[in-house]
Amino acid sequence: MLLAVFSDIHGNRQAFEACLKMARAKGAERFILLGDFVGYGADPEWVVDTAMELVARGAIAVRGNHDQAVNSSAETMNAEAQVAIEWTRGRLDRAQRRFLAELPMLMEDDGRLFVHSEASSPQRWHYVRSTADAAKSLIATPAHITFCGHIHRPALYSMSVTAKMTSFVPKTDVSVQLLRGRQWLAVLGSVGQPRDGDPSASFVLFDTVSCQITYCRAPYDVATAAGRIRDNGLPHWLADRLSQGR
Amino acid sequence: MPKSLVKAGAEIDGFTIGECVHAGGMATLWTVTHPGIDMPLLMKIPRVSEGEDPAAIVSFEMEMMILPRVAGPHVPACFGTGDFAHQAYVVIERIPGATLYKRLPDLPLPYDEARQLVAKIATALADLHRQNVIHHDIKPSSIMFRGSGEAVLIDYGLSHHNHLPDLLQEEFRLPYGTAPYMAPERLLGVRDDPRSDLFSLGVLLYFFTTGERPFGEGETLRAMRRRLWRDPYPPRALRAGYPPWLQEVVLRCLEIEPVWRYPTASQLAFDLTHPDQVKLTARAERLKRDSLGVAWRRRFNQGVMQPRAKSDVAAQIASSPILAIALDTVEGAPELNEALRVTTERILATLPSARLACLNVLKLNRIAIDRTLDEQGSNKHIDRLVALRHWAAPLKLDESRLSVHVLEAVDPAAAILEFAEVNHVDHVIIGARQGSFRRTLLGSVSAKVASEASCTVTIVRPPRMAGDVAEADDGEAAG
Known part of the structure; x- marks a missing residue:
């Protein structure tokens, strides 16, 4: 089965639509959503509604720190993220907020672990910035493959049976076989706010039979997404950074 | 790890096992057949039992990732892989004949024969580099020839693919490979420069035309590190009558700094195909190694060498x-x-x-x-x-x-x-x-x-x- 995995959509309707369209065109049969549906972008309602629909039809979804912040003021965030979250809170209705509140921290499916930040202590929202961070996450789970997001920059780590690590920046559209002899940590880029210098939306396809992962990029209408952020009075930097991909 | 399922007559994923044709240190090779594949096939099985070198596993993983990604006449065609969860194997086309290793008793070869042989290998390397793969183990036993004449590069256990994770990057404390052929930058942990293969091919060309290995056979790290600062004897010092153009080519391949070597395997193949067009420099005339003073300066100035930019195989080929x-x-x-x-x-x-x-x-x-x-x-x-x-x-x-x-x-x-x-x-x-x-x-x-x-x-x-x-x-x- 071909899985399409999305992370860090952040209320960016144009980016999410482009990714869904591309994933469906490539034959994706099941959708996985790694959290951070809201925050930063100007279309949280549409994004959450779409996620709810996908989940009703069998998609897997887990919770991100922005999703949690919508329902709890205890989450600390930087000033711009905080402004965006408060704005988002006012936009979502009760059902949408409840959907976000009830999302699980992690989900496991046939040897694959899905989590927003990393597996060693998911509720602490640590970033996977280095091989050492990746090793910590991989040691914490027996799963063959862990999929996570949070850092908005694609990376692929592996750990051999002798605990030797490898790190790699995946090349767009080149599939990599995730060999069964080792554990893998697939860190996804962001759908709605890429920060790796490429403004196009980032997601992943995973073939469960051949065990091949492919990092994909979907170009989308950045100008409209940025314009909606400005029109709604959100901090301008949140709009500007979309065209720079950082 | 499950016990090996491989024995004559057994069937794995539709492949019927025939006889064992080779039992090496890292792997065994078996003939196999498959309905619908009308070509002699080999199944390569890694040695993974207790006490075996973990390098065998990692190299095998690398081969499993790379072999299905490469194509063309210069690589063995790959027909299937199985991973370590069940029975690890790769099935590749069986190339008839022997590797270039069989030619060692005939060394040194006539210059023109060696030139043509190495030109074919350089052409094969160019094709491999174009597919974003650095071989990293170019030596006589990794090279075969098809009946139609093309060189085929085998054994991808130490290779690097620019678009795939490099499983060997942190695996070994010491550089892994075949000591006499290893490029100096490999000793510094560099695995992403395709010109490392040109150095190895230079060693092969030197060996095949003089009968001597330019850096000896030393396997110790100390012996290997000498090549970071000590240049080999020019071939003309070993064989009077060694053609200057050939020495030019050999010594350019063996330059310590990758930037002084040929920029691509295609350009090396070009010179070997047009020996009369090789531009002779001071390299062609050299009869002695660099003076000790020069060598010692290199030895003690290594730390001040400029940091290397990360190399991108495709970009380097595209710019050359x-x-x-x-x-x-x-x-x-x-x-x-x-x-x-x-x-x-x-x-x-x-x-x-x-x-x-x-x-x-x-x-x-x-x-x-x-x-x-x-x-x-x-x-x-x-x-x-x-x-x-x-x-x-x-x-x-x-x-x-x-x-x-x-x-x-x-x-x-x-x-x-x-x-x-x-x-x-x-x-x-x-x-x-x-x-x-x-x-x-x-x-x-x-x-x-x-x-x-x-x-x-x-x-x-x-x-x-x-x-x-x-x-x-x-x-x-x-x-």
Whole structure:
């Protein structure tokens, strides 16, 4: 089965639509959503509604720190993220907020672990910035493959049976076989706010039979997404950074 | 780890196991058959039992990732892989014959035989590098030849694929590979430079033409590290009569700094195919190694070497293409030849490692017997070589980046196309003859080259003058 995995959509309707369209065109049969549906972008309602629909039809979804912040003021965030979250809170209705509140921290499916930040202590929202961070996450789970997001920059780590690590920046559209002899940590880029210098939306396809992962990029209408952020009075930097991909 | 399921007669994923044909330190090789695959096949099984070297597993994983991704005549075709969850294996085409290792008793080989052999290996390497793979274990036992003559590179256990995770990156404290052939930068942990393969091929060429390994057989790290500062004896010091052009090629491959080697395997293959065009430098003349002073300076200045930029195989190949410019030095209009030079200059300006082959076709008559001398009695072939060099002089290209060729042929377009094919030319630049009577009569050379070449072709026309419009428009896409 071909899985399409999305992370860090952040209320960016144009980016999410482009990714869904591309994933469906490539034959994706099941959708996985790694959290951070809201925050930063100007279309949280549409994004959450779409996620709810996908989940009703069998998609897997887990919770991100922005999703949690919508329902709890205890989450600390930087000033711009905080402004965006408060704005988002006012936009979502009760059902949408409840959907976000009830999302699980992690989900496991046939040897694959899905989590927003990393597996060693998911509720602490640590970033996977280095091989050492990746090793910590991989040691914490027996799963063959862990999929996570949070850092908005694609990376692929592996750990051999002798605990030797490898790190790699995946090349767009080149599939990599995730060999069964080792554990893998697939860190996804962001759908709605890429920060790796490429403004196009980032997601992943995973073939469960051949065990091949492919990092994909979907170009989308950045100008409209940025314009909606400005029109709604959100901090301008949140709009500007979309065209720079950082 | 499950117990090995492999024995004669067993079946794995539709492959029926035959006999064991090789049991090596890292893996065993079995003949296999599969309904629907009409080709001799080999199944390679890693040794993974208790106490085996963990390197065997990692190398095997690397092969499982790389073999299905590479294609073409210079690699064994891959028909399936199985991973460690069940039974690890790869099934590849069985290349008949022996590896180049079998030739070791015959060393040193005649120069010309070694030249042709290594040119074929360089061509195979160029093809592999183009597929983003660095072999990292070029040595006689990794090289075979097809019946049709092409070199085939086998064993990808130490290879690096620029688009795949490098499983060996942190695996070993010491560099892993075959000591006598290992490039110096590998000792510093560099695994992403395709020129490491050119160094190994240089070791092979040195060994095959002198009978001696340039850095001995030392396997210790200390012995291997010497090559970071100590250059080998020039081949001419070992064999009087060693051709200077060959020493030039060998020593350029064996340069300590990768930037001083050939930029690409294609350019090395080009020199080996045109030995008379190899630009001789001080390397060709050397009879002694560098003085101890020079070597010691290298040894103790290693820390101050500039940090290496991360290498990208594809980018490096793309910046070092082989360009061919086809010129009509006899009948070509001066303004066209000038326009060709301007275009060539612009292309070369962005490609500091490109090399340029200037071509001229000496047209042969279909029926009449050709004379090598012109009406004035001077040699046409040599005249044209001189004219080509004269045309190229303003480009101020280093001699090692320039070559000139006069092709003799009845059909000029076919000759240019063949040259481009044989020499793996990346880009042909050719002029369009404007509204000429000859073109109407004979058909267009540039149009044929443009439509039939397998590489990029740029067609150049001289700048259009006011008043020329009607005539120039008359000429279709290519002249």
